Amino acid sequence: MKYYISDLHLFHEKAIQYDHRPFDSMEEMHEAIMKNWNDRVTNGDIVYILGDISLRGKNEELISFVARLKGRKVxxxxxxxxxxxxxxxQLFAEICDYKEIQDSVGQEKHGLILSHYPIFSWKDMGRGKILLYGHTHESEEDKYYQSCLRQMQKNDCRHAYSGKLRAYNIGCMMPYMNYEPRTLEEIVIGSDRF
Known part of the structure; x- marks a missing residue:
């Protein structure tokens, strides 16, 4: 199984306030993220983390925390x-700036572009490739980005779009993510509800 998540911001106390996260403390947030993650991910699964796990990589507590998260982490x-x-x-199976993979929703295969940052024009966007990104959290910046994509599709300004342009913010704080890794199907279906 493949899972996706972004912007955990572990050991970043200001993230609770900045994102209006529903936790009273960093410890409570960490406990919820660990439980949510390990209750659904097995060590045979792959979890694509689209950046901003934390602010520091040298922190002994961070290394210990990430080591206890199940799955092959990319x-x-x-x-x-x-x-x-x-x-x-060494806690990650792979570390990169950008990645292209395939995943399925039911019987339908999809090409995916994985990036920490939203991209205005990604490879094969008009041919159905899906962009998964983070970085913008649940912000005005993200609303503006999504609005621009809708406008691009409406005006057909660059491509002959064969379908809906699909770019999903998979920041853990998004309502459809709820602080846990999600499958592509859960992301697609969940984000359409909000």
């Missing part, structure tokens, strides 16, 4: 990821 680097500690790097 990190798509974000602007807050400090990878200067070799021990921390």
């Amino acid at each position: 990190l798509i680097k974000g602007n807050h990821d400090d990878l200067s500690d070799y021990r921390y790097q």
Whole structure:
């Protein structure tokens, strides 16, 4: 099984306030994230983390925390990821800036672009490739980005779009993410409800 998540911001106390996260403390947030993650992910699963796990990579507590998260972890680097500690790097099956993969929703296969940052024009966007991203949290910036994509599709300004342009913010604080890794199907269906 493949799972996706972004912007955990572990050990970042201001994230609770900034995102209006429903936790009274960093410890409560960490406990919820660990439980949500390990209750659904097995060690045979792959979890694509689209950046900003934390602010630091040298923190002993961070290394211990990430080591206890189940699954093969692939990190798509974000602007807050400090990878200067070799021990921390070893917790990931792969570390990269950008990745292209395939996944399915039911019987339908989809090409995916994985990036920490939203992209205005991604590879094969008009041919059905889906962009998963983070970085913008649940912000005005993200609303503006999504509005721009809708406008691009409406005006058919660059491509002959064969279908809906699909770019999903998978920040853990998004209502359809609820602080746990999600499958592509859960992301697609969940985000359409909000």
